[in-house]
Amino acid sequence: MTDAERHRLFEKEALVHLDALYRTAHRLTGHREEAEELVQETYLKAFRAFDRYEPGTNARAWLFRILRNTFLNRYQRSKREAGAVPLDDVEPVLGAEDPDLGLKAETYEAMLGRVLEDDVRDALMALPEAYRTVVVLADMEGLAYREIAEIVDIPIGTVMSRLFRGRRALRRDLVEAAKRHGIDPGLARQAT
Helix, strand or coil: CCHHHHHHHHHHHCHHHHHHHHHHHHHHHCCHHHHHHHHHHHHHHHHHCHHHCCCCCCHHHHHHHHHHHHHHHHHHHHHHHHCCCCHHHHHHHHHCCCCCCCCCHHHHHHHHHHCCHHHHHHHHHHCCHHHHHHHHHHHHCCCCHHHHHHHHCCCHHHHHHHHHHHHHHHHHHHHHHHHHCCCCHHHHHHHC
């Protein structure tokens, strides 16, 4: 394959996913500049490894996997520098049964529409990386469990577990944010 053919194929297969990768990178990092750098590094790695890519396969999943691995490498570096808490120390807390918040799914969706965007971003960024990645890929990018499992390189059951726990932690944080904004989840429940 000539360089020109390789460039055209890369544009056709990979560059069409730029917006989705940026959205995911922004949600993972929480900062525009970091997201741009992450996407740039992802595409650079993808282009360098493009000779190993099989045309016609799932380019989106391949790119998301590169994005995730690049993010994890950066995250691990920053964790070593900042002395962050290990996921194993946080997971039991997030996985523990929480008191019934008394919200129906419809009420939860209605409440989300009223909570400020900053609160949603803050709640998402407060999730441990393993949960945040799965929540972003499932709920914001609309990927199937199988695709997420491939990207994150974990079993589908683990994807489902992390998604459940991540959503529950988000719900808990967003209920608290709603209360801070004067939204009473109990009143919203009665309206449904």
